[in-house]
Each structure stands twice: as structure tokens, then as C-alpha cells.
Amino acid sequence: xxxxxxxxxxxxxxxxxxxxxxxxxxxxxxxxxxxxxxxxxxxxxxxxxxxxxxxxxxxxxxxxxxxxxxxxxxxxxxxxxxxxxxxxxxxxxxxxxxxxxxxxxxxxxxxxxxxxxxxxxxx
Amino acid sequence: xxxxxxxxxxxxxxxxxxxxxxxxxxxxxxxxxxxxxxxxxxxxxxxxxxxxxxxxxxxxxxxxxxxxxxxxxxxxxxxxxxxxxxxxxxxxxxxxxxxxxxxxxxxxx
Numbered sequence: 065x066x067x068x069x070x071x072x073x074x075x076x077x078x079x080x081x082x083x084x085x086x087x088x089x090x091x092x093x094x095x096x097x098x099x100x101x102x103x104x105x106x107x108x109x110x111x112x113x114x115x116x117x118x119x120x121x122x123x124x125x126x127x128x129x130x131x132x133x134x135x136x137x138x139x140x141x142x143x144x145x146x147x148x149x150x151x152x153x154x155x156x157x158x159x160x161x162x163x164x165x166x167x168x169x170x171x172x173x174x175x176x177x178x179x180x181x182x183x184x185x186x187x
Numbered sequence: 188x189x190x191x192x193x194x195x196x197x198x199x200x201x202x203x204x205x206x207x208x209x210x211x212x213x214x215x216x217x218x219x220x221x222x223x224x225x226x227x228x229x230x231x232x233x234x235x236x237x238x239x240x241x242x243x244x245x246x247x248x249x250x251x252x253x254x255x256x257x258x259x260x261x262x263x264x265x266x267x268x269x270x271x272x273x274x275x276x277x278x279x280x281x282x283x284x285x286x287x288x289x290x291x292x293x294x295x296x
Contacts, residue, residue, distance in 0.1 A: 099285075101232075109224075109232065109275055109287040123283040159231055164222075164243075171279050173222040175234035175243060 066090035066176060068160050073181030080150050080185070086143040086160030086178055094118070094138040097163035099174055100145050102156035102183075112158070113145065114171055123171070128154075150185045157182050189214055189278050193288035199296040206263040208291045210276035215256045220280035223252055223261045226290075227272045235274075236261065263293075271295050 072084040086098070100112040113134040114123045122134050133146040143160055158181055161174035190213040200206055210221070219239035224232040234243040236252035239259055249270075251262045263270055276288040 101287075108290045109226075109277075111277075111283070111285045111287065114283065114285065125284050164234065164237055170220075170281060171283065171285060173234060173237040173277070173279055174224075174232075175237075177231040177233070179231055 066162075068162060068176065068178035070158065070160050070178045070181040073158065073183045075184045075186065076150055077187050078151060078185055081146070081148045082150065082183060084145040084147065084158055084160075084181060084183070086145075088141045088143065088162070091162070092166075093136075093141040095166040097121075097171060098134075098136060098143045099161045099163065100134065100143075101159045101161055101174065101177075102154075103159070103180075104153070104156045107156075110156075114163075115143070117166065147183070150183075152185050155183060155185045188284060189216065189286055191276055191278060191286050191288035193274075193276060193291045195291060196289075197292045197294060199294050200266055201296045202266050202268055204266050206261075206266055206270070206293055208261040208263075208274055208293070210254075210259040210261070210288050212257045212259070212278065216259075216278050217280050219255050220278055221252075221254070221259050222277045222279060224275045224277065225270075225272050226275065232275065266293075268295075 069087045099114045115134045131149045135144045161177040164173040164175040194209045221239045223236040226232040240252045
């Protein structure tokens with residue numbers, strides 16, 4: 065069964081750092097691009113970052129560029145999001161999601177999604 | 188950068204009725220790289236439709252997607268009680284950002 069399990073969320077002070085992880089199972093992890101999407105409390109979905117299957121192509125939303133780093137360990141089937149210089153408006157549930165199709169040059173739809181991990185930035 | 192605008196913001200209907208949700212893009216979505224997701228309270232989003240009109244695995248055929256270019260529609264015929272949720276459209280493809288619309292809340296009338 066295909067499964068994505070996020071971890072690493074919690075309470076952090078403004079300016080602090082946090083590293084999220086997403087452990088994948090049930091598919092050939094290295095074949096698929098992976099993504100992070102966040103949702104602030106009571107708000108809509110916001111795409112955060114994506115990484116290609118081999119890990120050499122990364123994309124970021126302007127709101128997190130220069131502060132967040134996406135990476136992956138294909139030997140362990142784990143996706144990471146390193147979040148630095150955190151701000152109050154980074155408070156959200158962070159979801160990892162698998163690209164729906166394995167193909168080069170196209171970033172695809174997101175399917176499935178993990179259950180999410182809550183990040184709270186507050187003093 | 189493509190901006191997706193969903194309408195209406197809230198749609199109030201009764202079970203058994205037909206729902207029509209709109210997603211309009213600020214510029215043409217290449218190759219109809221447009222997806223629809225359903226999110227119920229406290230749950231992660233679930234893929235319903237990809238490539239504008241292809242139903243995802245396990246999605247009932249009462250859900251259908253249509254449209255091209257800048258105008259896309261998600262139609263749910265004969266609403267079931269479990270269909271009341273928030274729906275998002277998203278564009279994907281060659282160039283980020285992979286924007287989401289702001290969502291349409293489908294509520295029971």
C-alpha cells in the first residue's frame with residue numbers, strides 16, 4: 065500500500081529552524097518527484113516546494129525561497145524540508161505529496177498526500 | 188505566474204442536486220494541466236481529477252471535469268452527503284509555481 069508519513073512538526077520560535085521529514089513506502093520512491101504543500105489554519109492550500117526524482121531539480125515558492133531547502137534520500141525513501149528563519153506566517157499544516165505520474169520534464173498532479181504535520185511559529 | 192480564481196466561494200445545495208464549480212486561470216493552462224482536489228475537515232486533500240477531465244482511481248463517476256484554456260469546471264451530479272467538502276483546483280506542468288485556487292466550499296443547504 066502506498067503511504068506517506070510526515071514527521072518533525074512542532075512549536076518553534078520566530079527565527080528558529082525545523083526539519084520536516086516524509087517517509088514513503090509502497091512505490092519506487094526515486095522514480096517520482098515529491099512535493100510539499102502547506103495550509104495555514106482556516107486557509108487554503110499553498111504550494112511550497114518540489115524536487116525531482118533524482119534530487120537534482122528543485123523548485124520553491126517565492127514566499128520560502130532562500131529560507132527553505134527541499135532534499136531527498138532515495139536510499140532511505142525519505143523526503144525532507146529544512147525550514148530556517150521561520151516566521152509567524154509559516155504556521156501551517158505541512159503536507160508531503162507524491163507526483164501522480166513519473167515522467168521527465170513535467171511536474172504532475174499530487175497524489176497521494178500524507179496526513180500532514182503541524183508547524184507553529186510563535187514566541 | 189498563473190493565478191487561479193474559483194467561484195463561487197461557497198455553494199449551498201441539497202443532496203441529490205447537481206453542483207457546478209468553476210476555476211478560471213489568469214492565462215491559458217498549457218496542455219490542460221489542471222487538477223481538482225477534495226478536502227474534508229481535518230483530512231488531507233484527495234485527488235479527484237487530473238488533466239482537466241481524467242478521473243483519478245477510485246473516484247465515483249458522478250464527478251467529472253471539463254474545460255480548456257482558461258476556464259475549467261468540476262461537476263458533481265446527484266450530490267451525496269459525503270460530497271460536502273472544500274474543493275480546490277491546481278495547475279501543474281513545466282513551470283512553477285504550481286498554484287492552487289482559493290477553494291470552493293460546498294455546504295448542505
